Amino acid sequence: MKLKSRTEGDIVILEVKGKVMGGPDAAVFQEAIKAEIGKGIKKFIFDLGGVDWMNSSGLGILIGGLTTIRNIEGELKLANVTDKIQSLFMITKLVTIFDSHETVENALNSFN
Amino acid sequence: MPLKKLGELEVPSDQDYLAEVDNFTEKLIKKTLLPSSDVDDVAIVISEAVNNAMVHGNNLDVTKSVKIRLYSCSKYIRIVIQDEGGGFSPEDVPDPREDENLLKASGRGLLIIRHLMDEVSYKSVKSGTQIIMDKYV
Numbered sequence: 001m002k003l004k005s006r007t008e009g010d011i012v013i014l015e016v017k018g019k020v021m022g023g024p025d026a027a028v029f030q031e032a033i034k035a036e037i038g039k040g041i042k043k044f045i046f047d048l049g050g051v052d053w054m055n056s057s058g059l060g061i062l063i064g065g066l067t068t069i070r071n072i073e074g075e076l077k078l079a080n081v082t083d084k085i086q087s088l089f090m091i092t093k094l095v096t097i098f099d100s101h102e103t104v105e106n107a108l109n110s111f112n
Numbered sequence: 113m114p115l116k117k118l119g120e121l122e123v124p125s126d127q128d129y130l131a132e133v134d135n136f137t138e139k140l141i142k143k144t145l146l147p148s149s150d151v152d153d154v155a156i157v158i159s160e161a162v163n164n165a166m167v168h169g170n171n172l173d174v175t176k177s178v179k180i181r182l183y184s185c186s187k188y189i190r191i192v193i194q195d196e197g198g199g200f201s202p203e204d205v206p207d208p209r210e211d212e213n214l215l216k217a218s219g220r221g222l223l224i225i226r227h228l229m230d231e232v233s234y235k236s237v238k239s240g241t242q243i244i245m246d247k248y249v
């Protein structure tokens with residue numbers, strides 16, 4: 001997994017790339033979120049467009065991120081959820097948990 | 113056509129080896145009759161089963177290893193992942209889709225394996241436990 005972050009105003013976009021398969025990935029992700037929260041960020045977008053595939057560890061990472069962000073009364077939106085990730089959301093019934101948007105642009109506009 | 117062994121890999125129970133397992137198995141899977149749209153699904157289930165073997169079967173004890181074997185015939189490809197643990201009862205595993213489990217960070221691996229593969233079974237062997245997963249080509 002590769003992680004890159006950029007900031008637009010008060011919103012942080014975390015771009016996730018590659019294969020999210022567990023092991024060190026979860027700690028890297030949590031650290032990145034915590035670092036942003038430390039800077040006062042409350043609005044997050046996870047851009048999943050570059051994810052080749054993810055497994056249950058990847059889903060756990062997304063849920064862990066959601067929980068961390070909700071705990072500080074922040075907001076999380078997903079963008080560019082691939083068909084493969086969407087089908088995992090269906091299998092695991094996580095579809096209803098996440099606020100997904102077609103593009104980063106749409107996700108950005110969905111914050112007020 | 114009888115079941116033919118494509119390859120075998122043995123790694124210590126250290127999750128840093130997941131990427132190596134993925135590289136090794138992806139190359140072999142791409143040479144089979146499996147449609148390319150299914151290659152990622154098989155890579156996902158291998159990562160699930162190897163994670164489980166390392167974490168639950170071998171308690172991340174690096175002196176214990178995980179064996180990955182791939183087979184194929186004209187009808188299916190078979191993946192066998194073996195750990196050195198005492199096994200478990202799949203029917204006792206909680207359903208991650210229940211409301212009270214939905215926000216838990218883990219517990220979805222076996223569900224994903226069952227959805228992406230056509231046949232899944234477990235076998236107790238002399239030195240540990242195997243999960244046997246078949247995908248029709």
Ligand SMILES: Nc1ncnc2c1ncn2[C@@H]1O[C@H](COP(=O)(O)OP(=O)(O)OP(=O)(O)O)[C@@H](O)[C@H]1O
Nearest residue numbers: 056057164165168169199200205218219220221222
């Ligand atoms: N090889 C194994 N040896 C012993 N127990 C296992 C093995 N594989 C799975 N289990 C048991 O089945 C449970 C469910 O496994 P599953 O892969 O669905 O979830 P998880 O590994 O706990 O979390 P996740 O895969 O979502 O990160 C595990 O918590 C464990 O108790």
Ligand SMILES: [Mg+2]
Nearest residue numbers: 163164221222
């Ligand atoms: Mg698992």
